[in-house]
Amino acid sequence: MQKKRVLSVILALTLSIGCAIPAQASSISETQKKGEELQSQKDSAEAEKAALTKQLNDLIDEMDKTTEDINTKQEEIDAKETELIQAQIDENNQYESMKKRIKYMYENGNTQFIEVLLESKSIGEFLNNAEYIAQISDYDRQMLKEFQQTVQDVDDQKTALETEKAELETLQTQLQDKQNEVSTLISEKADLIGDLETAIGENAAKLQALQEEAARQARVQQEAAAAANRGNSSSGSSGGGSSSGGSSSGGGSSSPVAPITPSGSGRLSNPCPSAYISSEFGGRTSPGGIGSTNHKGRDYATGTGSPIYAAASGTVTTVSYNVARGNYVVINHGNGLSTLYQHCSATYVSAGQSVSAGQNIAAVGTTGYSTGPHLHFEVWVNGTPVDPRLYL
Structure with a gap:
């Protein structure tokens, strides 16, 4: 009777653990799935971070190239400034030469023409006095126009270079803003990866705890089932020693029959003796x-x-x-x-x-x-x- 009660307790324990194991397996499966999802998120974040890092490196290279272009433009502007100064000097020299010839003309007559001409306050006013231009030699007029055109051309070129430089400086500012933006995104991705690594570690610890608990429950279930089998075997053979070929000499009950196992060749040794x-x-x-x-x-x-x-x-x-x-x-x-x-x-x-x-x-x-x-x-x-x- 006592043996039956023990068997009933063992059976109840086995059934309760058997019910708990599927729930434990479900938790393990869910935790494994969550771990895979977290790892996938981390892999995606690392891929995005790598792409952003490449983008940042490309921006830095572009900024370096733009800086070189700005420096080159400044050198060209400086050269045009020097060229413009020389053109203005040549223009002034031509104007002075014309004034000397006019002075000579004055000293040799044409007083009215000379007086009006010398009263001009600028080259533009001088040229606008059309009634007197005819008195200036074709050579002087041509040379003056050429010098004036040279000054204008150099000044236009300098202005164009300054415009290009300003555009490059604007591009440089835009690139710097973009670089700052990408750097911020990289920092955010790094923080996200850190958070995901923490979550992955916590999930792995939870998974290990669940797996260890599942293993413990499985061992308890196996031990309980083995105990129940031993009890059933002992109960079934009691009192029948005379009919059992394997009975003991004084107990009236036979020992459990060991399962048949393959006979090993001994070629391999135990890989885990402590287990x-x-x-x-x-x-x-x-x-x-x-x-x-x-x-x-x-x-x-x-x-x-x-x-x-x-x-x-x-x-x-x-x-x-x-x-x-x-x-x-x-x-x-x-x-x-x-x-x-x-x-x-x-x-x-x-x-x-x-x-x-x-x-x-x-x-x-x-x-x-x-x-x-x-x-x-x-x-x-x-x-x-x-x-x-x-x-x-």
Whole structure:
């Protein structure tokens, strides 16, 4: 009677944990999805930041080029200023030469013409006195016009250069404003990336806690189920010792029959001696609702950071990360035999590296699709996963 009550308690505990595990699996799935979304947002923000940084560098290059153009324009303006001064000097010299010839004309007659001409207050007024221009030699008139045209041309060129310089300075100001704007955007993206990294870290910690709790619940469920099975087996065989070929000499009850396991060749050594076996190769109930029901390896459950050893000597072919496997290592042992180590918290080898049997290659973790810290160990023969117990 007491045994039945114990079995009832164990059964109730198993059922309650069985109901809790799907909810726990849902939380894990949601947290994993959130982590993927946060990582996607971070990747997008980093891509945008990289594009903005390139844009900023392009703006800086354009500003440097514009500065060079402004300096070149200033040099051209300075040269035109010098040219303008010389043209004005040439014009004045021509005007003085004309005045000397006029003075000569005065001294030799034509008094009225000379007096009117000398009363002119400017070259323009001088030329506007049309009735006297005819008295000036064709040469003098032509030379004066040429000098005046030269002064005008140089002045126009100087004005055009100053306009171009002003436009370049306006462009420089616009580029500076754009540079400030892009720099602000880059700073904002950097802040966003920092916030996302914090959120990713917090989400990862939450995910690990959920996975560890799911693993704990799964272990409790397995232990409760095993206890219930032992109780049922003991209850069913009590009083029937005479009919059981495996009965003990005085107890009247038979011991549970151990499951038949493959006989190992011993070619491979235990990759995680500090752990206990939490799941064997083959069909099983999905742990936490996120594991495979067709288990292709053997699970070694132990604490995060526990050492993982190479099961045999060989060459590391892969050290990578996969969303399902997490951090993992693959070792080729030759003759079509290779081993796979998944969900590592850290890896200590690199692809192409030779390792010896028993060498510490990684640490136990719960990366990827995992309900708690453990090593998922697979053995592959000619590209097909086989039961590791055949080789251990």
